[in-house]
Amino acid sequence: GLFFFVLSASMNWNQKETNEVHLQTIWAEHIAKERLHRADKESFSINPHKLRKTVLTEPVSTRPKRFLDKDHVLLESINRRLQGDVAGSTFRNADTKLPDHLDKTLKAVHDMPKDKYPYPQTEQQEVGWVSDPLVREARDSKFTHPKHTCDITRFAANIISASCVDPFKKSAPK
Numbered sequence: 001g002l003f004f005f006v007l008s009a010s011m012n013w014n015q016k017e018t019n020e021v022h023l024q025t026i027w028a029e030h031i032a033k034e035r036l037h038r039a040d041k042e043s044f045s046i047n048p049h050k051l052r053k054t055v056l057t058e059p060v061s062t063r064p065k066r067f068l069d070k071d072h073v074l075l076e077s078i079n080r081r082l083q084g085d086v087a088g089s090t091f092r093n094a095d096t097k098l099p100d101h102l103d104k105t106l107k108a109v110h111d112m113p114k115d116k117y118p119y120p121q122t123e124q125q126e127v128g129w130v131s132d133p134l135v136r137e138a139r140d141s142k143f144t145h146p147k148h149t150c151d152i153t154r155f156a157a158n159i160i161s162a163s164c165v166d167p168f169k170k171s172a173p174k
Helices: 002-007 020-037 053-057 070-083 100-107 123-127 151-163
Strands: none
Touching: none
């Protein structure tokens, strides 16, 4: 009776007609209500920020499980869930291809928010969302004066790079 008292505290425990059948009925209703409002997650997904790129690309060690770090154990359990393998089967990264949705998620981890989403997700993202220049860069030859080199400057640059001596430097008086 104490076990049910702890779990279902909303019951009126001061009434005189409490017996095991009533307690069991109340407990069954409690469980049914919990199951009704519980939502199971149907699709499995990983937080890609917890995985390291080296763990996904390098082959997993063949050491016993007790020597593996928790990332390898995590990947092994994820692989079994995704592939439906039996427990105790070996996990090899080279043989296993990641699911497409996980592969896209891992590639999008380091993308900028503008590349990930069509619109800003927060007010702070609105500040720098439109970062394209308002005026196009002028490519008109009247306004563009790029740096030109002639034969003499190219020759001097080659001498400087080959001999590490500047021919235009004044020598110190002796």
